[in-house]
Amino acid sequence: xxxxxxxxxxxxxxxxxxxxxxxxxxxxxxxxxxxxxxxxxxxxxxxxxxxxxxxxxxxxxxxxxxxxxxxxxxxxxxxxxxxxxxxxxxxxxxxxxxxxxxxxxxxxxxxxxxxxxxxxxxxxxxxxxxxxxxxxxxxxxxxxxxxxxxxxxxxxxxxxxxxxxxxxxxxxxxxxxxxxxxxxxxxxxxxxxxxxxxxxxxxxxxxxx
DNA sequence: GCCAGGATCGTCT
DNA sequence: GACGATCCTGGCG
Numbered sequence: 001x002x003x004x005x006x007x008x009x010x011x012x013x014x015x016x017x018x019x020x021x022x023x024x025x026x027x028x029x030x031x032x033x034x035x036x037x038x039x040x041x042x043x044x045x046x047x048x049x050x051x052x053x054x055x056x057x058x059x060x061x062x063x064x065x066x067x068x069x070x071x072x073x074x075x076x077x078x079x080x081x082x083x084x085x086x087x088x089x090x091x092x093x094x095x096x097x098x099x100x101x102x103x104x105x106x107x108x109x110x111x112x113x114x115x116x117x118x119x120x121x122x123x124x125x126x127x128x129x130x131x132x133x134x135x136x137x138x139x140x141x142x143x144x145x146x147x148x149x150x151x152x153x154x155x156x157x158x159x160x161x162x163x164x165x166x167x168x169x170x171x172x173x174x175x176x177x178x179x180x181x182x183x184x185x186x187x188x189x190x191x192x193x194x195x196x197x198x199x200x201x202x203x204x205x206x207x208x209x
Numbered sequence: 210g211c212c213a214g215g216a217t218c219g220t221c222t
Numbered sequence: 223g224a225c226g227a228t229c230c231t232g233g234c235g
Contacts, residue, residue, distance in 0.1 A: 050227070058227070059227090060227085082227090084226065084227065084228055085226060085229080086226090087228070088229070090228080092227085105227055133228070133229070134228075135228045136228090136229075177227080178226090178227055178228070179226090180226085198228095
């Protein structure tokens, strides 16, 4: 394949680059499923994401450019981190070219490394309680507001393409969670049958095709 | 096991 | 002055 195509779709275990994010958020969101996100010693495989684009009433960028959502309008591959309900930091990956506001919310990970560190940070022992939610995984990985605007392709982040079984993971889509606007849009993606998603799939029984 | 309610604060009206 | 891309706890069955 061409060099450009290789950058968009890196081989198993290879680091993701800015080119990976420099396309439609609706391509990036499902493509992130199975990728490993690492911050220092803690790491997990992405098993649930949601897409938000500029024409979407539920997207922070929908109201136009403000001090808070500035990062969304910037170059792809950056982290957009913001505070939700005054308590939780939520992590998004900015997608689409510079000037176009879109991002992928990382909703859940399956812990893969640094489990004990995550348990200590979370104050919980159960594996399924470490990263099964957008606010949980940022706490487990130690991601805070200070990382807003940071480059996801550079330290402290390390984002790599799926390996092993994850390269064959089936991605299913459904409606998004926890929002009050545009709830009907089917822009939530997750690894079929995964036990670490933030909430059971609405139609778990017929998710597999 | 399920559900209702509270915590907590930056951002925008 | 109200609200939100959430999480946890306690109460009840």
